[in-house]
Amino acid sequence: MKYLEVTFATHPCNETVNDVVSALAGEIGFESFVECEGGIQAYIQQELFDEEALKEMVTGFPLPGTTVEYTVKEAEDKNWNEEWEKNFFQPIVIGDRCCIHSTFHKDTPKTEYEILINPQMAFGTGHHETTSSIISELLDADLKGKSVLDMGCGTSILAILASMRGAGPVTAIDIDDWCVNNSRDNITLNQIDNITVE
The missing domain is CATH 3.30.70.100 (Alpha-Beta Plaits)
Known part of the structure; x- marks a missing residue:
């Protein structure tokens, strides 16, 4: 090709x-x-x-x-x-509590929360400063039983973490079809069942 x-x-x-x-x-x-x-x-x-x-x-x-x-x-x-796997997407660890990595990463550190993503074309590997800042906030917030909206979800990292932290229901929204499809794939990859992607 x-x-x-x-x-x-x-x-x-x-x-x-x-x-x-x-x-x-x-x-x-x-x-x-x-x-x-x-x-x-x-x-x-x-x-x-x-x-x-x-x-x-x-x-x-x-x-x-x-x-x-x-x-x-x-x-x-x-x-x-x-090439992408070797050079452009490295695992990220936030606050020693959350590790975001893809299925091709081996020997990642063990943390309280492990989020698997395959970013494809969608934005959101967790390396962007705004994403990592919100992840830090979510790690400290009491989310049990609270509804969460991930607006402009990209790969849905934030929605996935919110669900792992006890939030529900969780809604992830994006205007990009690639993001919506990639989000659904990542949610399935993490065995999450309470996130609606629109």
Whole structure:
């Protein structure tokens, strides 16, 4: 399967702009993203590539005062899943109480709460500062019997932890179909049965 590598140069280059680029590119078929100097690199199967859709995405970019330019080349033939596993998603431990990792991680530390995720294209490996801050709050909060809403759930890490901590019912919501589907997969992976994903 041949892939194309599209390098987006973003001005200004910051986390917000790159997140929006990734989200919009995901909507037109891009599968994976890697931060690079000056922007972000995105990968798409050659047969799914639609340059007209890409041009529309760039010209209609929704953040004012932002410009996005791109270059396209054929990606080096690699096992991209293996590359992702080795280089871009490392386990995260928060407060020595919660470990977030994927099924391919071995020898992870034993903690009170263990959350398994396979992030696919969805945002939310727990490395983002806002996610890890909320996880710390959830670890200290009394959630037993309380209803919780995970708005903009991404991979549903927060909803999963809330359920593990005794919350219920729990609702996870996102506007991105990839996030909704990935959330459902992760909830099943963690054997949780009281989270509704919308």
